Amino acid sequence: MNRLGRLITLDWLLQKEIWEHERLRHEPRDRFIRFMNENSELVQRVQQKYLASYLNMKPETFSRYKHLLRG
């Protein structure tokens, strides 16, 4: 059980590190495109204002970027 706990905690830490890197590495515009491409399901299920907050941007910025997804 200690091994199980260790491995779960480790995976959690890894996801955290990867998301931190994602958020610091990319400009808001790229963050938006990457996220929307990789999480199309969440985009259907979660209100835009919540997604904007998670992506550390204003809801207006989020709306403004939406045209990037069309076409």
Next chain:
Amino acid sequence: MQSLYEYIRQYANVTQEEFERIAKLLETVECGKKHILTQKGQVEKYLYIINRGLVRKFFYKNKEEVITQIAKEKDLVCSSVSFLSQKPSEYVVETLEPCTLFALSYENLQKMYSWGHHMNRLGRLITLDWLLQKEIWEHERLRHEPRDRFIRFMNENSELVQRVQQKYLASYLNMKPETFSRYKHLLRG
């Protein structure tokens, strides 16, 4: 090595005998400042525990260096995602001062875990603490405006302020060096 024993004992009751067994798996690394421990693109081989000195971890955003960790004595440092996944590192790990480090290789860490639940427990508690620090720092960074972030950090890390170049502290606090300089008057008086 005594300081390392104390470090481990914060997390779990480890007997002197067990500690000696662990200590045999560690390599002592002495290096000067500005020594690159891990280069971008290399797979991280070691987890380091700092006995003496300072180490920074950063990545390149275009040509700009973005610092995500400044580690001091008794801190753990490595290119963690690379170490844990054994994939090439996105980060560079570099010393800021002459350092004495205890290095634990990925293979030796797995060996320790094979000793049984006691070592897995130690690993779990250290990993958990690492995750907690990370969550707290994330909250700190998102919660506070740059000005408050600056004041809080400077008050709580007066030692680092003496030891680390301002441009590195600014990067760690996610602000421009000019902003950092501009805030310095807040500390006087």
